[in-house]
Amino acid sequence: MINLKKTIVYGINRYQKDFEYMFPKANVIAYITDSKNNKECNGKKCYSINEIPNKLKKYTLIICNRKNEKIDKIVKNLNFKKAYYLEDIAYLLDDNFMQFSVNFMGKHFNEWGCVRYKPNSECFKEMIYTDSIDNIKCDYPFRYAQIQPGGYVYTCCSNWTTMEVGNIFFVSPKKLWNSNSAKLHRLAIINKTYFFCNFDVCPFIKKSFKKTDTRFENLTTSKYPNEVCVSIDRSCNLKCPSCRNSFCNYNGAKYKITKHLANKIIKSGWATKSKHFIMSSQGEVFFSKIYKKMLFDSKITNRDYIKIHTNGTLLTKKTLDKLCAIYDKRIEFLITIDAATKQTYEKIRFGGNFDQLMKNLENLSKVKNENPEKIFVLLFFVVQKDNYKEIPDFIKMADELNFDMVNFTRIDNWGTYTDEEFKEISMFNKDGTPKKELQEILKNSVFKDKKRKVIVETNELIR
Numbered sequence: 368m369i370n371l372k373k374t375i376v377y378g379i380n381r382y383q384k385d386f387e388y389m390f391p392k393a394n395v396i397a398y399i400t401d402s403k404n405n406k407e408c409n410g411k412k413c414y415s416i417n418e419i420p421n422k423l424k425k426y427t428l429i430i431c432n433r434k435n436e437k438i439d440k441i442v443k444n445l446n447f448k449k450a451y452y453l454e455d456i457a458y459l460l461d462d463n464f465m466q467f468s469v470n471f472m473g474k475h476f477n478e479w480g481c482v483r484y485k486p487n488s489e490c491f492k493e494m495i496y497t498d499s500i501d502n503i504k505c506d507y508p509f510r511y512a513q514i515q516p517g518g519y520v521y522t523c524c525s526n527w528t529t530m531e532v533g534n535i536f537f538v539s540p541k542k543l544w545n546s547n548s549a550k551l552h553r554l555a556i557i558n559k560t561y562f563f564c565n566f567d568v569c570p571f572i573k574k575s576f577k578k579t580d581t582r583f584e585n586l587t588t589s590k591y592p593n594e595v596c597v598s599i600d601r602s603c604n605l606k607c608p609s610c611r612n613s614f615c616n617y618n619g620a621k622y623k624i625t626k627h628l629a630n631k632i633i634k635s636g637w638a639t640k641s642k643h644f645i646m647s648s649q650g651e652v653f654f655s656k657i658y659k660k661m662l663f664d665s666k667i668t669n670r671d672y673i674k675i676h677t678n679g680t681l682l683t684k685k686t687l688d689k690l691c692a693i694y695d696k697r698i699e700f701l702i703t704i705d706a707a708t709k710q711t712y713e714k715i716r717f718g719g720n721f722d723q724l725m726k727n728l729e730n731l732s733k734v735k736n737e738n739p740e741k742i743f744v745l746l747f748f749v750v751q752k753d754n755y756k757e758i759p760d761f762i763k764m765a766d767e768l769n770f771d772m773v774n775f776t777r778i779d780n781w782g783t784y785t786d787e788e789f790k791e792i793s794m795f796n797k798d799g800t801p802k803k804e805l806q807e808i809l810k811n812s813v814f815k816d817k818k819r820k821v822i823v824e825t826n827e828l829i830r
């Protein structure tokens with residue numbers, strides 16, 4: 368058994384800091400460096416390799432350097448009783464419950480999700496040898512949890528990150544939030560490796576960057592996620608070609624398991640303690656039986672406010688009245704529409720009824736005008752070949768309805784298009800720049816209209 372009660376650390380670079388972050392209980396009492404110039408590190412004494420007091424040699428030496436023959440030789444001559452390379456003790460980070468959950472879920476619910484389990488030890492080993500780069504300071508893994516079908520939890524949008532941090536079917540939410548996997552995701556931001564981030568998809572990551580030796584300081588983890596996004600049910604009344612090839616409505620075993628998962632979330636405390644509670648980024652909130660039940664569960668309706676992500680087609684006057692009566696402080700609606708005309712809408716939001724949607728939006732606008740503090744409305748528009756010409760009219764429509772914000776995003780390939788089809792549908796070149804036709808639309812006078820009240824977000828298009 369490795370004794371980490373008193374340790375001496377060889378190295379004072381990023382690897383050493385990674386070690387201290389991941390093994391906070393390891394009591395580092397001194398450092399060893401190759402240089403004579405460093406006398407102190409983190410308030411502890413630094414010894415050069417030629418001046419180590421013998422009394423230190425009874426403690427465990429942790430070598431925070433890349434393994435190689437030269438280092439091997441130096442370490443042998445240092446004559447410590449016990450010495451371990453950082454990468455060799457990485458196995459101490461493995462959480463058994465992760466492996467168990469993957470085995471179980473892999474056997475029973477494989478069709479639900481992409482289990483990409485890699486032991487923490489492997490991730491840590493790869494991460495410590497990944498270069499740090501100068502990029503954005505992101506605090507998602509420190510405050511955010513998204514729960515996906517099958518109970519998988521991500522500390523970022525599940526599409527932007529490459530790995531989940533655990534599964535709440537098998538481990539308590541509290542344990543999961545403080546697990547080694549969750550810590551590793553946080554470390555990847557602190558040490559600027561962005562090890563779990565999908566560089567092609569994350570809208571915040573800068574596309575050009577330099578290597579760096581610095582890390583982010585002052586990123587603190589909240590006790591529980593501040594922002595929880597429930598995305599456990601894919602059931603929806605629409606079949607948008609960008610999202611799926613067939614209609615989906617959970618029933619049978621899938622329904623039962625998802626209902627059980629919903630109860631776990633309701634009881635977890637996350638629903639009441641988190642500042643932001645979002646339903647949902649998968650499926651339709653007003654169609655799924657499970658989401659509807661959650662939305663009106665007393666533990667959730669206790670909240671001051673809620674964010675509801677919807678396609679808007681089922682947000683009728685009756686439903687809105689019911690919501691307003693229950694959530695009396697604030698409701699934020701995030702409504703994805705993607706079109707300004709009936710013809711385009713009914714092509715790319717297959718199964719949707721544009722006339723009914725407009726009726727719902729006009730009623731929402733009326734209620735918002737009567738309760739401006741209580742209702743916030745953000746409209747989403749996923750830009751693609753079939754709709755980009757409607758961008759200016761969409762902004763005008765949102766302004767006329769007196770909504771707060773419109774946000775334009777890029778279309779992603781969720782596996783419903785072939786590469787050729789996607790190249791055709793996407794309005795972006797291979798290097799990420801907008802295609803010429805889209806650039807022309809983005810010069811429209813509506814973007815500079817000073818009388819317009821609605822806020823327009825196009826950052827994702829021109830990143």
Ligand code: SF4
Nearest residue numbers: 505507523527564569
């Ligand atoms: S993928 Fe982007 S948003 Fe997610 S953790 Fe990484 S940098 Fe943050």
Ligand code: SF4
Nearest residue numbers: 603605607610650678
């Ligand atoms: S409305 Fe949303 S969840 Fe439903 S099919 Fe369309 S994109 Fe998917």
